[in-house]
Amino acid sequence: MPIIINGASRRAGGWWAKHLTNKETNERVELVDIRGLAAETVRDAFREMQALAIGTKCANYFYQANINPRADEHLTPEQWAEAVDTLEQNLGYSGQPRFVVEHEKGGRTHQHVVWSRIDIEQQRALPDSLTAPIHEQTSRELEIAFGLEPGKSILVPDRDFARPERGPEKWERFRGDRHGIDPEDIATELTELWQASDNGQSFKTAIEERGYVLAAGDRRDFVVLDEAGDVHSLARRLDGVRAKDVRERMDDIDRAELPTVDEAKALIDERNHATSYYDRDAADAVWQAQVTDAAIAADSRDARRAAFLDELAQARPATAIEERINELVASVPNGEEFLRVLGADGLTLARASRDDLDYLRTELSTSFAESDKPLSPSALAITEGELVAVNRFGGIHRLNLHKIDSDLCEALVTDGGGTLDSIETVRGDALDVRASQAEHWQEVQDDIAASREERAREIDDTSDMASPPSDDGAPDVTRGFGKLLDMFAKPVEHFINFLDGMVAPSKQRPVVTAPREQEAPSLPTEIPSPDLVMSDSARQRAVARALSEIDSAARQEQELQSPDREQERERDHERWVGSS
Numbered sequence: 001m002p003i004i005i006n007g008a009s010r011r012a013g014g015w016w017a018k019h020l021t022n023k024e025t026n027e028r029v030e031l032v033d034i035r036g037l038a039a040e041t042v043r044d045a046f047r048e049m050q051a052l053a054i055g056t057k058c059a060n061y062f063y064q065a066n067i068n069p070r071a072d073e074h075l076t077p078e079q080w081a082e083a084v085d086t087l088e089q090n091l092g093y094s095g096q097p098r099f100v101v102e103h104e105k106g107g108r109t110h111q112h113v114v115w116s117r118i119d120i121e122q123q124r125a126l127p128d129s130l131t132a133p134i135h136e137q138t139s140r141e142l143e144i145a146f147g148l149e150p151g152k153s154i155l156v157p158d159r160d161f162a163r164p165e166r167g168p169e170k171w172e173r174f175r176g177d178r179h180g181i182d183p184e185d186i187a188t189e190l191t192e193l194w195q196a197s198d199n200g201q202s203f204k205t206a207i208e209e210r211g212y213v214l215a216a217g218d219r220r221d222f223v224v225l226d227e228a229g230d231v232h233s234l235a236r237r238l239d240g241v242r243a244k245d246v247r248e249r250m251d252d253i254d255r256a257e258l259p260t261v262d263e264a265k266a267l268i269d270e271r272n273h274a275t276s277y278y279d280r281d282a283a284d285a286v287w288q289a290q291v292t293d294a295a296i297a298a299d300s301r302d303a304r305r306a307a308f309l310d311e312l313a314q315a316r317p318a319t320a321i322e323e324r325i326n327e328l329v330a331s332v333p334n335g336e337e338f339l340r341v342l343g344a345d346g347l348t349l350a351r352a353s354r355d356d357l358d359y360l361r362t363e364l365s366t367s368f369a370e371s372d373k374p375l376s377p378s379a380l381a382i383t384e385g386e387l388v389a390v391n392r393f394g395g396i397h398r399l400n401l402h403k404i405d406s407d408l409c410e411a412l413v414t415d416g417g418g419t420l421d422s423i424e425t426v427r428g429d430a431l432d433v434r435a436s437q438a439e440h441w442q443e444v445q446d447d448i449a450a451s452r453e454e455r456a457r458e459i460d461d462t463s464d465m466a467s468p469p470s471d472d473g474a475p476d477v478t479r480g481f482g483k484l485l486d487m488f489a490k491p492v493e494h495f496i497n498f499l500d501g502m503v504a505p506s507k508q509r510p511v512v513t514a515p516r517e518q519e520a521p522s523l524p525t526e527i528p529s530p531d532l533v534m535s536d537s538a539r540q541r542a543v544a545r546a547l548s549e550i551d552s553a554a555r556q557e558q559e560l561q562s563p564d565r566e567q568e569r570e571r572d573h574e575r576w577v578g579s580s
Contacts, residue, residue: 002151003073003142005087005135007065009117009128013046016064020101020112025177028104032111033084036097045099049116052097056118058125063093063115065135071108073148082145084113087138091115092126172232181226187237190224194238200250215264216255221247223261229268231261318403321347321389325404335416346392349399349409350426352382359424360396388423394430396423455550 010016021042023029031042039045046062053061067083069075075083080102088094097116102109117125143150172183189210197203204214207224214234217223221243222234235243259267318326324345332338342348360379367374379396382388387406389397413419 003139004068005065005139007063009060009063011060013050017043017046026103026105030102032102033100052116052118052120055123056125058117061117063117063128066110066112068110079146080111083142086141090134090138175230181228186226186232187239190237191239200253213264213267214258215261216258218261222250225264225268229265313400314402316400321397322400322403329405329408335412338412339416339418348390348426350388350390350423351420352384352386353422354384356423390426390430392430393434394427451547
């Protein structure tokens with residue numbers, strides 16, 4: 001058997017995607033090549049090809065062909081690529097988007113090639129007619145190029161052999177696979193019954209005993225319907241029998257007395273219904289009952305789980321933040337004071353929007369990867385419309401509506417002129433302020449460090465006058481300098497830590513209410529953003545105070561190292577020794 005190539009333009013991309021990727025009927029399925037398409041799978045490739053044809057009137061938007069060598073002839077990957085390219089060029093599809101799927105079944109390998117027929121620049125479909133001679137021509141070219149056993153072309157006028165019998169069409173084979181009826185088996189059986197009969201009536205009786213129904217065709221004289229109700233042309237299912245021979249043999253059959261195709265299908269349906277009755281209405285009722293029962297069970301489980309979680313929420317003691325909110329609700333005179341004090345505590349209430357749910361998932365993964373203080377996984381349990389508290393560091397705290405009066409809180413916020421914002425906005429503002437704080441305090445510490453180094457150099461320059469001479473008579477420059485730094489480094493460090501706590505709250509930040517699509521207990525508040533940025537004048541005062549501490553420590557060290565102080569210590573030591 002030579003290389004066999006066949007194909008045609010098609011339109012059912014979904015069906016072909018399933019057929020080409022079917023691993024049940026093929027031992028191996030592999031997508032070996034894809035070109036000119038953004039898709040990475042067979043199904044997406046068909047969808048993309050269909051999208052390319054939207055601007056045209058083309059129905060059969062792709063061309064599918066398969067290349068089948070003999071089972072004992074195996075092509076190399078390079079030969080397969082050459083075979084595909086040769087067929088593509090002969091069909092006139094050069095450069096068109098395409099993909100190639102390779103199947104292996106029963107030790108035989110063949111490839112399916114699918115091209116888009118749409119010329120994107122011209123917005124028209126490429127021709128798909130008269131391709132059978134092109135398939136035969138390509139087969140002969142490949143056999144010569146690869147040194148394979150040559151085949152014979154049947155579509156040439158000077159062939160020296162009879163044209164082989166037509167086999168079932170591809171769609172008939174697919175239909176037979178679906179119903180489990182091989183059209184070639186039908187042809188064999190009908191041919192045997194034809195040869196055993198001597199007229200039309202005896203043939204009709206014989207095939208009806210085998211379960212077939214003889215009917216009058218719409219376009220043909222006689223057709224046969226199999227047990228599944230599929231229609232077969234009688235002449236095409238009789239091997240070696242021409243349509244003229246069929247008409248002569250069936251001359252004793254009156255076509256007007258035969259059922260039509262639709263009547264024959266109804267007869268077969270009734271027969272199948274009687275042999276294996278299927279009550280569609282009863283089965284549908286059973287299915288609906290099962291679905292209803294499953295839905296009731298699911299609702300019951302969800303209700304029990306919700307009730308259990310609600311009981312846990314009621315039993316859980318109030319957190320420090322919830323207690324603080326209750327304290328403010330009971331003590332503040334108006335909404336403006338409520339927002340001011342809540343902001344001074346570094347808290348803002350926010351309402352979770354739909355976009356916040358995606359934001360929290362992203363922030364959780366990012367914080368775990370980049371921060372030593374990641375976002376709490378409980379943030380993933382936040383639902384749309386839920387009220388949460390956000391602190392000045394960007395931390396998110398869920399609020400138990402059993403522990404706070406949400407209606408009163410919302411009334412106070414409204415009374416104070418405040419509104420609720422989304423979690424992403426409130427948390428983003430807090431993180432921005434914290435980053436600004438860190439930047440400015442780093443500047444303060446850099447200024448103090450620079451001043452400390454400058455003052456240390458000045459002390460080093462004057463150490464010759466402040467230090468007593470060494471044993472060789474030269475002034476001791478380094479004596480006591482390390483001790484001096486130790487004395488004033490600690491006070492300065494404490495002073496810097498003290499400055500870190502001097503944070504004045506700023507004016508409240510206006511917020512925007514996030515839209516709510518469902519009613520839920522609401523607890524809106526505002527968190528004023530604390531102004532953590534020190535002004536230039538305040539920073540200069542802090543630096544001046546630190547320098548004053550340095551000067552004081554330096555003077556104490558100089559006094560301890562003076563000659564008079566040294567002599568006084570020696571006298572004190574002698575008096576202590578004499579008294580003992």
